Amino acid sequence: MDEYISIDQSEFQEDKYSRLRLIPWWDQAKLSGAAIMVVGAGAIGNELIKNLALLGVGRIYIFDMDSIESTNLTRSILFRMKDVGRNKAEVAAERAMEINPDIRAKAYVANIIDDVGLGFFRRMNVVLGGLDNREARLAINQSCYRVNRPWIDGAIEALSGFARVFVPGHGACYECTMTETDWKLINKRKSCALLTHQQMNEGKIPTTPTSSSVIAGIQVQEMLKLLHSDRNLPTLAGKGFVFNGLTHDSYVVEYPEKTDCMSHDIYEEIVDMPWSVSKTTIWEAAEKIREDLGESASVELDREIATYAACGCGEKKELFLPVHKLSAMELVCPRCGKQMNFESVHSFTGREPFADKTFGELGIPPLHIISGRKGMQIRHYEFTNDTQMVFEGMED
Ligand SMILES: [Zn+2]
Ligand SMILES: [Zn+2]
Incomplete structure (x- = not known):
């Protein structure tokens, strides 16, 4: 009899996740084992991170380059007055772990467009966006596709x-x-290389803690469905949930897939290569790629690198940085x-006069993936030795 009771207790023991488990398809282990990237720790980002922490998502990786201003406090549950001046990602990571000590959160003060290796995206279950610009969205989109990972975008304006x-x-x-107008706006920003980060943040849109919680709530619910992919739940893949808070309209739009999309x-x-961007040289990578694909194979990067200015x-001078950062x-x-x-x-033979440079010296981010090409044959190589450095403090 005693034995019987003890079995019952272990079976039905209440823990903080037990109400979530009442959902028939729910598997808390899928959440605790998940790695989720949150890009942007603003109004939407705060709500995303809060939800992830409450739900017990095991690893949260938070990206934001900005500092907290007093104007953020009306839309950011994770920030306090005393945090003004501190980095948004760092404070958000601390507060997430306060909300739920079961989880780990790590802050990255890095530019999502240039400074995050593809191998980072490759290790995420889902990427969540709380962004305010098209260029970053496009960069996340391309990165996620290359390594075959889903991402969920959120956008708010006033009550919608x-x-x-x-x-x-x-x-x-x-x-x-993306529409023609979206492209025009991106190209306009690209052509203004002198724009500072501060200037790029201008053109602010009105946001509220209410619309951000609605939209971030939908984003995280969609993430839950993607994490439970074996349950065949209906997702919004290729679609958008549109919410108009002023008129109480909400509907789903299905976007047409462009066959010529880049x-x-x-x-x-x-x-996976035992390479690190801080140590591996162009020459070394080219050697390995030639060994794999043949003598005429070359190293290819996903970005254009400025080499020399004349x-x-x-007068002549060395540049060695992505053209985008010039x-x-x-x-x-x-x-x-x-x-x-x-x-x-963007392509190297390994015989260039600068082939002794490391990929880090070219501005390639840690844990990135480069390509080897010979004619139509292509293979991709990751700087896997950067993993520990990139995820420091988040290991099991
Ligand atoms: Zn597309
Ligand atoms: Zn001159």
């Missing part, structure tokens, strides 16, 4: 907003939804003050 789910191979991606490139074969006056200031000739021209490259 929408949540969209993008799953590689299942309908439209973010780029498919973002649908999924890396078929990724090889001026009509004869500022007009760097192209001012130190000798005559005129604008210098520069060369750029």
Whole structure:
């Protein structure tokens, strides 16, 4: 009899997740074992992170470059007055672990467009966006597709907003939804290399803690369904949930998939390499890639690297950074003050005069994935030795 009672107790013991488990398809282990990336710790990001912490999502990786301002406090449950001036991601990570000590959260003060290796995305179950700009959304979209990971975008304005789910191979991606106006705005920003981060944040939109909690709530619910993919729950893949808080309308839109979309490139074969961007040189990678694919194989990057700048006056200088990060200031000739021209490259043979440079010296982020190509044959290689450094403190 005693034995019988003790079995019953262990079976029905209440813990803080027991009410969640009442949902028939719920598997708390899927949540505690999940790695979720949250990009942006603003109004939506705060609500996303709060929900993830409450639900017991095991690992939360939070990205934001900005600091907390007093104006954030009306829309950010995780921030207090005393946090003003501190980094948003760092405070959000601390508060998430306060809400639920079962979980771990780590802050990254990094630019999602340039500074996050594809291997990072590859290790996430789902990526959640709480962003305010198209360029970052497009970068996340391309990264997620390459390593075949779903991402969920959220956007709000005043009392309204929408949540969209993008799953590689299942309908439209973010780029498919982009209009001509979206592209114009992105290209306008790209052409203004001198814009500071502060200036880029201008054009602020009105946001509320109410619309952000509605939209972030939908985003996290969609994430839950994706984590329980074996339960065949209906998801919003390739679709958007639109919420108009003013008129109480809500509806689902299905986006047409563009057959010529540039973002649908999924890396078929990724090889884990004992490489690190701070140590591995172009020459070393080229050697390995030639060994794998043949003598005429080359190393390919997913970004253009500016190599040298030259001026009509004869002045020459080294650049070695992604073209995207190049500022007009760097192209001012130190000798005559005129604008210098520069060369750029995204493919290497390993025989370049600068082939002894490491990938880190080219501005390639840790845990990134590069490609080897020979004609139509292509294989992808990850800087896997960066894993420990990138995820420090989040290991089991
Ligand atoms: Zn697309
Ligand atoms: Zn000059």
